Amino acid sequence: MTDPVGATFAALADPSRRRMLSLMGGSGATATELARELPITRQAVAKHLSQLASAGLVAPTRQGRETRYRITPEPLEDAVAWIVQAGGEWDDRLARLGAYVGGDRTA
Amino acid sequence: MTDPVGATFAALADPSRRRMLSLMGGSGATATELARELPITRQAVAKHLSQLASAGLVAPTRQGRETRYRITPEPLEDAVAWIVQAGGEWDDRLARLGAYVGGDRTA
DNA sequence: GTATAGTGCAACCGTTGAGTTGCGCATGCT
DNA sequence: AGCATGCGCAACTCAACGGTTGCACTATAC
Numbered sequence: 001m002t003d004p005v006g007a008t009f010a011a012l013a014d015p016s017r018r019r020m021l022s023l024m025g026g027s028g029a030t031a032t033e034l035a036r037e038l039p040i041t042r043q044a045v046a047k048h049l050s051q052l053a054s055a056g057l058v059a060p061t062r063q064g065r066e067t068r069y070r071i072t073p074e075p076l077e078d079a080v081a082w083i084v085q086a087g088g089e090w091d092d093r094l095a096r097l098g099a100y101v102g103g104d105r106t107a
Numbered sequence: 108m109t110d111p112v113g114a115t116f117a118a119l120a121d122p123s124r125r126r127m128l129s130l131m132g133g134s135g136a137t138a139t140e141l142a143r144e145l146p147i148t149r150q151a152v153a154k155h156l157s158q159l160a161s162a163g164l165v166a167p168t169r170q171g172r173e174t175r176y177r178i179t180p181e182p183l184e185d186a187v188a189w190i191v192q193a194g195g196e197w198d199d200r201l202a203r204l205g206a207y208v209g210g211d212r213t214a
Numbered sequence: 215g216t217a218t219a220g221t222g223c224a225a226c227c228g229t230t231g232a233g234t235t236g237c238g239c240a241t242g243c244t
Numbered sequence: 245a246g247c248a249t250g251c252g253c254a255a256c257t258c259a260a261c262g263g264t265t266g267c268a269c270t271a272t273a274c
Binding site for chain 1: 249
């Protein structure tokens with residue numbers, strides 16, 4: 001599983017997945033909960049969740065017969081770090097963000 | 108072209124395109140210049156450039172027989188804004204970034 | 215004028231991705 | 245025990261993506 005930043009961006013590219021991330025918030029959510037709020041099947045949601053998990057954006061926690069997914073923020077920070085280091089040199093606002101993130105990642 | 112944030116993330120998902128963005132830096136680059144540095148054909152580079160342009164990440168400038176592409180930072184800032192507003196509530200580092208970006212975008 | 219470097223289609227191929235349906239397994243409730 | 249709920253796997257369709265080859269067009273250089 002090389003290219004973690006790419007995996008993060010690919011995961012964020014899909015509207016359903018972004019919606020899911022917004023929906024699960026801090027308390028997390030289950031596949032069927034998300035499927036209730038989205039215009040797609042529970043199985044489709046499950047596949048999206050598995051991709052989000054592969055990208056490390058989300059972590060499952062099984063409790064009883066439920067599997068609750070919660071966000072893992074680290075890859076998101078890495079993604080921001082990449083954008084900042086890629087565009088920070090000639091864009092002031094991004095450059096200022098770089099002071100807070102302080103990463104040295106290159107693709 | 109609805110879903111601009113999604114288009115940005117999709118554009119950033121490909122390693123070749125990220126590499127191209129890093130390579131063109133502030134002064135920009137042409138298709139053949141980039142093709143010289145990448146293990147793919149010039150036509151492949153051209154297709155990537157056209158996708159980057161569709162996502163608004165890059166703007167072409169024709170001068171003579173050259174077409175020089177330069178980065179447009181606004182979509183990158185929007186992408187960072189989305190990440191921050193999605194994950195800022197329960198992650199401190201992202202939350203601090205939010206103070207600088209200050210966007211209200213939701214997907 | 216002729217050659218050449220740079221660009222822009224267009225067609226084609228293999229792979230991946232999003233979504234569906236259908237079925238089976240496990241957990242919890244009564 | 246029996247039923248319902250939630251999850252997981254597998255097969256399939258359809259469209260989009262990354263990459264290639266081939267050809268035509270334009271502008272500079274000689």
